Amino acid sequence: MSEQLAVGLLGYGTVGSGVAQIIHEHQEKLQHQIGCEVQVTKALVSDMGKEREVPSGHIEFTTDADDVINDPKIDVVVEVMGSIEQARGYILQALNNHKHVVTANKDLMALHGTELLQVANDKRCDLFYEASVAGGIPILRSLTEGLASDQIQKVMGIVNGTTNYILTKMANDNRSYDDVLAEAQELGYAEADPTADVEGYDAARKVAILATLSFSMNIDLDDVCVKGISNVTEEDLAYSKQLGYTMKLIGLANRTEDQVEVSVQPALLPNEHPLASVKDEFNAAYVYGEAVGETMFYGPGAGKLPTATAVVSDLVEVMKNMRLGVNGNSAVLPQYEKNLKADEDIFAKYFIRLHARDLPGTFSSLTSLFSELDVSLEKILQLPVPESDVAEIIIVTHNASKSAYKSMLKQLNELDVVVEVKSSYRVEGEEA
Amino acid sequence: MSEQLAVGLLGYGTVGSGVAQIIHEHQEKLQHQIGCEVQVTKALVSDMGKEREVPSGHIEFTTDADDVINDPKIDVVVEVMGSIEQARGYILQALNNHKHVVTANKDLMALHGTELLQVANDKRCDLFYEASVAGGIPILRSLTEGLASDQIQKVMGIVNGTTNYILTKMANDNRSYDDVLAEAQELGYAEADPTADVEGYDAARKVAILATLSFSMNIDLDDVCVKGISNVTEEDLAYSKQLGYTMKLIGLANRTEDQVEVSVQPALLPNEHPLASVKDEFNAAYVYGEAVGETMFYGPGAGKLPTATAVVSDLVEVMKNMRLGVNGNSAVLPQYEKNLKADEDIFAKYFIRLHARDLPGTFSSLTSLFSELDVSLEKILQLPVPESDVAEIIIVTHNASKSAYKSMLKQLNELDVVVEVKSSYRVEGEEA
Numbered sequence: 001m002s003e004q005l006a007v008g009l010l011g012y013g014t015v016g017s018g019v020a021q022i023i024h025e026h027q028e029k030l031q032h033q034i035g036c037e038v039q040v041t042k043a044l045v046s047d048m049g050k051e052r053e054v055p056s057g058h059i060e061f062t063t064d065a066d067d068v069i070n071d072p073k074i075d076v077v078v079e080v081m082g083s084i085e086q087a088r089g090y091i092l093q094a095l096n097n098h099k100h101v102v103t104a105n106k107d108l109m110a111l112h113g114t115e116l117l118q119v120a121n122d123k124r125c126d127l128f129y130e131a132s133v134a135g136g137i138p139i140l141r142s143l144t145e146g147l148a149s150d151q152i153q154k155v156m157g158i159v160n161g162t163t164n165y166i167l168t169k170m171a172n173d174n175r176s177y178d179d180v181l182a183e184a185q186e187l188g189y190a191e192a193d194p195t196a197d198v199e200g201y202d203a204a205r206k207v208a209i210l211a212t213l214s215f216s217m218n219i220d221l222d223d224v225c226v227k228g229i230s231n232v233t234e235e236d237l238a239y240s241k242q243l244g245y246t247m248k249l250i251g252l253a254n255r256t257e258d259q260v261e262v263s264v265q266p267a268l269l270p271n272e273h274p275l276a277s278v279k280d281e282f283n284a285a286y287v288y289g290e291a292v293g294e295t296m297f298y299g300p301g302a303g304k305l306p307t308a309t310a311v312v313s314d315l316v317e318v319m320k321n322m323r324l325g326v327n328g329n330s331a332v333l334p335q336y337e338k339n340l341k342a343d344e345d346i347f348a349k350y351f352i353r354l355h356a357r358d359l360p361g362t363f364s365s366l367t368s369l370f371s372e373l374d375v376s377l378e379k380i381l382q383l384p385v386p387e388s389d390v391a392e393i394i395i396v397t398h399n400a401s402k403s404a405y406k407s408m409l410k411q412l413n414e415l416d417v418v419v420e421v422k423s424s425y426r427v428e429g430e431e432a
Numbered sequence: 433m434s435e436q437l438a439v440g441l442l443g444y445g446t447v448g449s450g451v452a453q454i455i456h457e458h459q460e461k462l463q464h465q466i467g468c469e470v471q472v473t474k475a476l477v478s479d480m481g482k483e484r485e486v487p488s489g490h491i492e493f494t495t496d497a498d499d500v501i502n503d504p505k506i507d508v509v510v511e512v513m514g515s516i517e518q519a520r521g522y523i524l525q526a527l528n529n530h531k532h533v534v535t536a537n538k539d540l541m542a543l544h545g546t547e548l549l550q551v552a553n554d555k556r557c558d559l560f561y562e563a564s565v566a567g568g569i570p571i572l573r574s575l576t577e578g579l580a581s582d583q584i585q586k587v588m589g590i591v592n593g594t595t596n597y598i599l600t601k602m603a604n605d606n607r608s609y610d611d612v613l614a615e616a617q618e619l620g621y622a623e624a625d626p627t628a629d630v631e632g633y634d635a636a637r638k639v640a641i642l643a644t645l646s647f648s649m650n651i652d653l654d655d656v657c658v659k660g661i662s663n664v665t666e667e668d669l670a671y672s673k674q675l676g677y678t679m680k681l682i683g684l685a686n687r688t689e690d691q692v693e694v695s696v697q698p699a700l701l702p703n704e705h706p707l708a709s710v711k712d713e714f715n716a717a718y719v720y721g722e723a724v725g726e727t728m729f730y731g732p733g734a735g736k737l738p739t740a741t742a743v744v745s746d747l748v749e750v751m752k753n754m755r756l757g758v759n760g761n762s763a764v765l766p767q768y769e770k771n772l773k774a775d776e777d778i779f780a781k782y783f784i785r786l787h788a789r790d791l792p793g794t795f796s797s798l799t800s801l802f803s804e805l806d807v808s809l810e811k812i813l814q815l816p817v818p819e820s821d822v823a824e825i826i827i828v829t830h831n832a833s834k835s836a837y838k839s840m841l842k843q844l845n846e847l848d849v850v851v852e853v854k855s856s857y858r859v860e861g862e863e864a
Contacts, residue, residue, distance in 0.1 A: 034758070273709070292737060293735070294732070297730075305723040309582065323755075326464070326465070329464040
């Protein structure tokens with residue numbers, strides 16, 4: 001093996017230039033860890049004419065990806081260009097050329113992770129992707145290391161900064177979803193088309209990656225049951241608060257024996273749950289392992305230096321493995337058959353808010369419905385709705401199966417005394 | 433290098449037997465990570481006759497430490513026996529025999545860490561001690577890895593489970609310190625002599641280790657300014673709560689340019705601070721790095737499997753380094769001269785609770801005293817003390833130097849209108 005390790009970048013935007021900067025500025029520390037020199041030698045860009053910051057004069061820029069992925073002198077390819085199909089093609093070619101790969105591309109890993117990891121494994125190459133989930137938090141490495149001596153039972157993640165920012169502002173300032181979204185767009189925290197964030201699709205990709213790794217099952221994006229935050233109202237947040245809950249968009253991966261559930265939804269957490277205090281655009285992952293118990297990792301989910309730092313930590317790992325001759329061992333390829341829970345086996349507590357006629361007998365119609373469905377109630381809050389003959393009723397159930405929950409919603413809507421079921425949410429992070 | 437790495441244990445109690453168990457049960461995964469077999473070959477015990485769980489038949493027990501530390505076939509010595517002087521002697525001898533060392537001994541590392549790391553460095557050996565601070569949280573590794581591409585500005589840790597349990601119960605159930613301590617002792621959460629925990633000495637050892645690593649300065653135990661929780665009252669907790677704060681025993685390591693402050697004290701955090709939700713016997717470390725920003729790690733601070741897992745993660749690191757030929761590089765030896773802040777340079781907000789005569793003019797005497805000391809006030813709460821002519825007054829200041837704070841306390845006690853200054857605490861985790 002040569003005494004210099006060469007890195008080729010696919011993409012030289014915010015993250016790519018951050019990676020080059022960190023490798024340049026921390027060269028000595030990196031050499032101490034790895035045992036040899038590390039250099040970024042080439043970078044793929046789309047426009048040669050663009051002015052860019054280059055930390056040292058040695059990076060050769062090119063607009064031809066082959067210059068990077070077919071260069072026999074390059075040991076590791078770092079993909080930070082985004083896109084799905086093109087990135088997939090480049091990474092496959094790099095792996096086929098026996099190059100190790102580090103990527104920050106969550107869309108790619110959520111859709112094609114298992115295929116790419118399989119190819120990497122066949123070629124005895126490393127494929128690392130720490131930066132794809134919660135950039136500033138070493139969550140994938142912690143899960144992988146944890147797995148070496150533990151069994152992961154549950155992961156709950158706040159893995160989308162935009163939605164956490166919106167929910168935090170709505171709750172703190174009693175403002176509407178539309179109002180806060182518009183502000184977030186102005187401030188650059190939300191995109192002009194916010195669909196991927198607010199409908200939970202971005203979080204779903206990350207939770208698919210987390211679940212695949214945690215349970216060693218090939219969890220597809222289609223396996224993730226997704227609900228976003230665009231229907232959350234100020235009233236929902238106000239009543240949640242009154243009952244001691246904080247609403248978060250939670251990516252959930254949950255195992256009971258050999259069956260798993262993977263979902264993304266706005267869920268209510270008790271205020272004292274560690275995830276409840278994760279504010280604004282921060283990310284966090286709460287992990288329950290059989291041996292170690294509860295742990296949580298909290299930090300920035302994005303940003304140039306946090307993300308580039310995650311990429312560099314992957315690079316260090318690849319290079320240590322190269323020198324150890326153990327590349328291709330660290331990838332946790334799905335080992336088990338996917339075994340998803342049916343609705344009958346998914347248990348949770350539910351928060352249900354409805355408007356009912358404020359008449360004698362309303363309450364007993366409601367409670368007898370719950371009792372028929374064998375769902376017991378933990379909390380009930382009833383308030384008059386001003387200037388109407390309607391009562392606002394909030395119910396928090398004890399554990400109920402998802403199928404019982406669905407029947408419950410249907411039958412509540414059919415009850416004469418119920419004007420409208422306004423909203424319902426899962427309650428997580430409490431004992432049953 | 434041989435194709436089997438041999439580990440010798442000094443101590444085979446809870447943690448030692450946990451290490452042997454994990455190495456046995458996860459042998460295949462460990463081999464995948466390291467590239468060769470790992471075995472515990474010998475263990476030092478004090479009583480040969482005692483019955484003990486042994487995961488495989490291959491461990492040779494001995495009552496003579498030399499059998500372990502002078503065995504040329506042993507590559508790594510794991511010290512999990514406790515004690516200070518004896519452990520120090522064994523570790524020095526092991527290092528002099530060119531063996532790598534993993535220890536879980538916080539007392540030893542806080543008192544002799546710099547000396548031992550220096551010897552390890554001279555011998556090009558690794559000396560790792562992840563399990564010495566917050567067993568279930570990979571905080572030392574995160575700091576070390578973070579340091580490779582970041583500068584740590586601040587660490588705030590809840591690093592003592594006993595005191596966190598006591599403060600949590602006092603606050604939640606409105607109970608007295610003595611009452612909760614007695615219960616904690618009954619339940620085994622506090623020792624018969626609780627001094628080391630409740631007076632903050634245990635936390636001080638851990639924060640000395642954290643500060644030494646974070647700032648690369650040789651922070652001695654004597655450099656840590658320590659205050660425990662034995663004088664905390666129910667009233668303090670009730671008024672803190674009323675003002676939106678949660679009290680925690682905080683180990684603080686804080687840098688401003690090249691000057692540092694290291695302390696342990698009960699401090700008030702805003703309820704929405706991530707550390708405020710760390711309950712019961714859990715530990716957590718909040719880290720502020722220049723590049724990555726805010727991160728927090730949360731988990732169990734002790735326990736057989738969490739601590740043994742931390743020891744095994746150190747072992748994996750040592751063994752990877754052996755195969756890489758980079759042992760002795762990872763140790764972060766103090767590189768900078770210690771430069772401690774004077775009281776004039778330590779700034780914080782303070783919560784002060786006092787009893788004053790309920791007379792006209794009381795308030796203006798108080799406020800003119802603060803104004804003379806150039807300390808401005810953020811919050812004031814005044815309540816009558818039932819059946820007395822005394823008022824309960826709680827003041828939260830804006831940032832003040834520690835020297836101004838000391839003058840303030842002295843002069844408040846000398847004021848005619850003040851009956852007694854009941855208590856005072858730092859307020860941390862807010863903007864100035």
